[in-house]
Amino acid sequence: MTEKVQHDRVTCSKMMLPVQDALEILSGKWKIPIIIALTHGVKRFSDLSKEIPKITDRMLSKELRDLEMNQLVKRTVYDTFPVTVEYTMTEYGQTLHEVIEALAKWGYNHRKRIMQD
């Protein structure tokens, strides 16, 4: 194996792991829609349920727990009657927005390009 290929293999795998970590976090059908819905501020469970087409309450609840576990979403329970539960992106979760915007920008241009063909 030439030195160059060896060098590139190291560079390649060094970048690959973080990229795959990030894609793992964003993968699945519902993570992105939930994160996008929470971009616009605090939301109640029922708001999210209305905004995200076709998600079941069971799935929404599961996905929110996953995001909470990854410290991306914060869940706050208010002692009202009936109890109010609100969700918001954590400061850390907000760092994902840059990634999602890069994906959205590229995807938007790609869609335009394909439709022109």
Add this chain to the structure above:
Amino acid sequence: MTEKVQHDRVTCSKMMLPVQDALEILSGKWKIPIIIALTHGVKRFSDLSKEIPKITDRMLSKELRDLEMNQLVKRTVYDTFPVTVEYTMTEYGQTLHEVIEALAKWGYNHRKRIMQD
């Protein structure tokens, strides 16, 4: 449904489609490794095969065809003996690098954060 929820639902789905388009292009086990390997310039099939751990020649060939079909990768055949086949990112394919860098940057920090916990 309140006007705000209605508005957010439109914003949400408007952003969702392009993001999902982009993720679709990058999904699967091998697309990202191939794109990253081609970041560093023109590569022969055999270079790619050596650099990307565990990919079979059959899979590499299939994935390169997919990327070529999406106009992301260009394949050039040189009339040498034996025939030389080289792959390179197209100008359009290079626009993906910004997206991949955003993913890599986020994933890198995420890994660091998780390891500190």
